[in-house]
Amino acid sequence: MRILVTGGCGFIGSNFIRFILNKYTDYEITNLDALTYAGNTENLRDIDGLSRYRFVEGRIEDPRAVRDAIRGCDAVINFAAESHVDRSIENAQPFLMTNIVGLQILLDIARATKSVKRFIHISTDEVYGSHESEEGTFHEDSPLQPNSPYAASKAGGDLLVRSYIRTYGYDAILVRPSNNYGPYQFPEKLIPLMITNLMEGKKVPVYGRGLNIRDWLFVEDTCRAIDIILHRGDPGEVYNVGGGNERRNIEVVKKVLELMGAEEDHIEYVPDRPGHDYRYSISSEKIKTRLGWHPEVDFEEGIRRTIAWYRENQWWWQPLKERLSKESQGFWTGRQ
Numbered sequence: 001m002r003i004l005v006t007g008g009c010g011f012i013g014s015n016f017i018r019f020i021l022n023k024y025t026d027y028e029i030t031n032l033d034a035l036t037y038a039g040n041t042e043n044l045r046d047i048d049g050l051s052r053y054r055f056v057e058g059r060i061e062d063p064r065a066v067r068d069a070i071r072g073c074d075a076v077i078n079f080a081a082e083s084h085v086d087r088s089i090e091n092a093q094p095f096l097m098t099n100i101v102g103l104q105i106l107l108d109i110a111r112a113t114k115s116v117k118r119f120i121h122i123s124t125d126e127v128y129g130s131h132e133s134e135e136g137t138f139h140e141d142s143p144l145q146p147n148s149p150y151a152a153s154k155a156g157g158d159l160l161v162r163s164y165i166r167t168y169g170y171d172a173i174l175v176r177p178s179n180n181y182g183p184y185q186f187p188e189k190l191i192p193l194m195i196t197n198l199m200e201g202k203k204v205p206v207y208g209r210g211l212n213i214r215d216w217l218f219v220e221d222t223c224r225a226i227d228i229i230l231h232r233g234d235p236g237e238v239y240n241v242g243g244g245n246e247r248r249n250i251e252v253v254k255k256v257l258e259l260m261g262a263e264e265d266h267i268e269y270v271p272d273r274p275g276h277d278y279r280y281s282i283s284s285e286k287i288k289t290r291l292g293w294h295p296e297v298d299f300e301e302g303i304r305r306t307i308a309w310y311r312e313n314q315w316w317w318q319p320l321k322e323r324l325s326k327e328s329q330g331f332w333t334g335r336q
Contacts, residue, residue: 003074120230140238172236212278215282217241220296
């Protein structure tokens with residue numbers, strides 16, 4: 001199989017490329033990535049030069065770049081997205097351009113490319129909005145009620161994909177994972193920000209009192225889910241992919257502190273984010289019962305493995321932190 005992965009130099013995309021090339025020795029991957037602030041060719045330095053891997057620098061908003069990258073591919077998996085909530089609050093326009101306009105261009109070219117038989121779009125659990133209590137969970141047919149510009153742009157993209165499925169009978173599938181964490185995650189996100197701040201002897205910022213609840217999913221489990229969906233998912237379906245690890249942000253912070261041998265006086269409570277969603281919760285029963293996927297990495301094991309990776313790969317994250325520290329926007333306190 002030949003696969004076009006868009007956004008493959010990002011966090012989940014780079015982990016997915018490595019996962020697929022390691023699992024399938026006869027698969028080829030073309031990676032189309034714009035190399036924006038969160039895209040990093042160093043994420044795939046270990047496979048650079050592999051004959052089954054090709055990198056194309058370009059945006060999904062650029063039809064010429066997409067046509068070059070998609071040539072001869074059997075499937076498209078779209079990770080390309082602007083994805084940081086705080087950045088979307090500062091400026092929503094880049095999110096609309098990539099997450100909706102870019103997606104439309106990618107869909108049109110993929111649909112016109114006869115070799116492409118499957119299109120998988122990676123969305124997010126944030127399109128469902130927030131539960132305001134500890135009760136209930138979102139299913140694939142729950143209404144979309146996004147609350148941030150980022151989530152709204154992703155919901156708009158989901159509806160666009162749905163329209164291509166219904167209007168054109170296109171073989172597209174939507175995947176909505178919960179909060180991912182693991183190696184190669186950009187260090188403005190909550191868990192890598194905590195780990196790297198502690199390694200640098202800095203405080204760990206926490207929004208409000210840290211009571212917001214998220215469902216955490218180790219990135220390798222996400223890669224396994226997408227692999228199964230690629231090969232056995234039903235056309236036109238939506239699949240939630242959750243870790244079953246709902247935790248308050250402050251619980252996550254304290255677990256990282258515990259595992260790194262740090263005291264709670266490292267916590268710095270900061271003013272809450274505007275419109276901060278209280279709780280994300282999704283049901284993964286569809287992918288479990290229909291496709292047999294289950295998360296394999298429990299939360300504590302995943303956190304331990306993530307801490308170990310950042311400790312062993314300071315060469316990767318330190319230049320990124322130095323660049324972030326020079327920014328004047330002051331919003332990168334961690335995706336929560």
